[in-house]
Amino acid sequence: xxxxxxxxxxxxxxxxxxxxxxxxxxxxxxxxxxxxxxxxxxxxxxxxxxxxxxxxxxxxxxxxxxxxxxxxxxxxxxxxxxxxxxxxxxxxxxxxxxxxxxxxxxxxxxxxxxxxxxxxxxxxxxxxxxxxxxxxxxxxxxxxxxxxxxxxxxxxxxxxxxxxxxxxxxxxxxxxxxxxxxxxxxxxxxxxxxxxxxxxxxxxxxxxxxxxxxxxxxxxxxxxxxxxxxxxxxxxxxxxxxxxxxxxxxxxxxxxxxxxxxxxxxxxxxxxxxxxxxxxxxxxxxxxxxxxxxxxxxxxxxxxxxxxx
Amino acid sequence: xxxxxxxxxxxxxxxxxxxxxxxxxxxxxxxxxxxxxxxxxxxxxxxxxxxxxxxxxxxxxxxxxxxxxxxxxxxxxxxxxxxxxxxxxxxxxxxxxxxxxxxxxxxxxxxxxxxxxxxxxxxxxxxxxxxxxxxxxxxxxxxxxxxxxxxxxxxxxxxxxxxxxxxxxxxxxxxxxxxxxxxxxxxxxxxxxxxxxxxxxxxxxxxxxxxxxxxxxxxxxxxxxxxxxxxxxxxxxxxxxxxxxxxxxxxxxxxxxxxxxxxxxxx
Numbered sequence: 001x002x003x004x005x006x007x008x009x010x011x012x013x014x015x016x017x018x019x020x021x022x023x024x025x026x027x028x029x030x031x032x033x034x035x036x037x038x039x040x041x042x043x044x045x046x047x048x049x050x051x052x053x054x055x056x057x058x059x060x061x062x063x064x065x066x067x068x069x070x071x072x073x074x075x076x077x078x079x080x081x082x083x084x085x086x087x088x089x090x091x092x093x094x095x096x097x098x099x100x101x102x103x104x105x106x107x108x109x110x111x112x113x114x115x116x117x118x119x120x121x122x123x124x125x126x127x128x129x130x131x132x133x134x135x136x137x138x139x140x141x142x143x144x145x146x147x148x149x150x151x152x153x154x155x156x157x158x159x160x161x162x163x164x165x166x167x168x169x170x171x172x173x174x175x176x177x178x179x180x181x182x183x184x185x186x187x188x189x190x191x192x193x194x195x196x197x198x199x200x201x202x203x204x205x206x207x208x209x210x211x212x213x214x215x216x217x218x219x220x221x222x223x224x225x226x227x228x229x230x231x232x233x234x235x236x237x238x239x240x241x242x243x244x245x246x247x248x249x250x251x252x253x254x255x256x257x258x259x260x261x262x263x264x265x266x267x268x269x270x271x272x273x274x275x276x277x278x279x280x281x282x283x284x285x286x287x288x289x290x291x292x293x294x295x296x297x298x299x300x301x302x303x304x305x306x307x308x309x
Numbered sequence: 310x311x312x313x314x315x316x317x318x319x320x321x322x323x324x325x326x327x328x329x330x331x332x333x334x335x336x337x338x339x340x341x342x343x344x345x346x347x348x349x350x351x352x353x354x355x356x357x358x359x360x361x362x363x364x365x366x367x368x369x370x371x372x373x374x375x376x377x378x379x380x381x382x383x384x385x386x387x388x389x390x391x392x393x394x395x396x397x398x399x400x401x402x403x404x405x406x407x408x409x410x411x412x413x414x415x416x417x418x419x420x421x422x423x424x425x426x427x428x429x430x431x432x433x434x435x436x437x438x439x440x441x442x443x444x445x446x447x448x449x450x451x452x453x454x455x456x457x458x459x460x461x462x463x464x465x466x467x468x469x470x471x472x473x474x475x476x477x478x479x480x481x482x483x484x485x486x487x488x489x490x491x492x493x494x495x496x497x498x499x500x501x502x503x504x505x506x507x508x509x510x511x512x513x514x515x516x517x518x519x520x521x522x523x524x525x526x527x528x529x530x531x532x533x534x535x536x537x538x539x540x541x542x543x544x545x546x547x548x549x550x551x552x553x554x555x556x557x558x559x560x561x562x563x564x565x566x567x568x569x570x571x572x573x574x575x576x
Contacts, residue, residue: 044523044552050470052463054532054544232530232546233506236407236495243409243498252409252497256504260532260544 061305089305101210154189159241437472444480483515
């Protein structure tokens, strides 16, 4: 091979070697980049999230007496008959609760008054006498009481955006205004009140009505869970809505603690029941006689705020 | 680059003496000069090759240095001198006063509470996310002072949700890209602040020590209560931190090279 040809060959070889080296380096670099890019976003660390709600702790049950007054506009709600009477037992440690309803016509002993319809206690002595009456009847120490009215209930239900309620049987009652098919309904305030007042549609009248009132508590708890999950500040809003429509011996901080505790109680952890009773008559009055078997329920509830735990 | 022939050379550039010169074509002196020229060409060609190899090696090294050093194929960071670190501070929060009764001055009182709450959260987020000590060794103990002593241990156990937690590789740089704070203050019937709730949205971007880019997203809600003269976190109904790596930025090349694209398709 002639020197000129050799020289040309060497030049070509050098050029090819250089080009090959550069291309190899580029391809390698790009392959690495493309490989990483193809895997899209790489999750390095993802906590699934943590939650700690400063709910009430401890094994000591908390008992709240929830009352609904039948006061009409302009009347003192603390001195009218109690149409809705429930003891709510809360077991913070077990995240469970009990709603125990008492028919408003229950024939019981009222301290300082004698034996008469239970709802008379509020007329005579306000919520504090209602507390004493229930404590004497059940042997349960009531920690706090809550009282609302017709308009208060309507305002609260509207204020929290309504309640989704499962209506167990069809209701058509012109007295209360309840007119609902069986099934799930979204109630605004007036509908919730009608649902809570109707007793004429049921064989067990006052007993079923009391159970339905408990269903409203459950519906409220369900809504609280849903809203709290989206925005924990919901609790503040609910307290503000409730405070203006409630009378209570609770302070705001305790209500907050209870509300936060409620967010930790699943619906499945709440029992809604009414004291066993039968209808009767005393003189001209229709009354409800609480069964003797109720005493075992009180004993059970008093122990830990739960029935059948 | 082809070798340049020496000045005065009659023949083309010589490379290797593979064949003897044609006998009788040149005289002895001319033959010696021809051999000398050939040697010179050899030296030039050898030097050229050496330079070319060096250039090629340097090019490869340069590309490798710019290209990923880790298996993840992302750009490593270059150490640059940074100014002294400024502690992280949330921008001015949205403040909402929640009253249960008519409360005069609730707005101002809520602002005052919010200011203290923000201070508590500023310190926590600075230590839990932005402090370089956290990037290397996890959230420092001082961060947990933002929590009520009653829940401090619980919060520490949830460090990976409340703060950065411990990454597999240490973080080299991190800068806040977005942060927002909404504070609600609940007043009691007497107009005293009872509780505060803070909703936090926090995002930051940076790189791991191996050069891998990362994005940090934290969303949390806190419940705070007054403890002595300050407001501390007493609960966190929701707290979540995610550290992810976005797709790497492609290296700009001098010319397009056929190959897989970011989506895996070949053009």
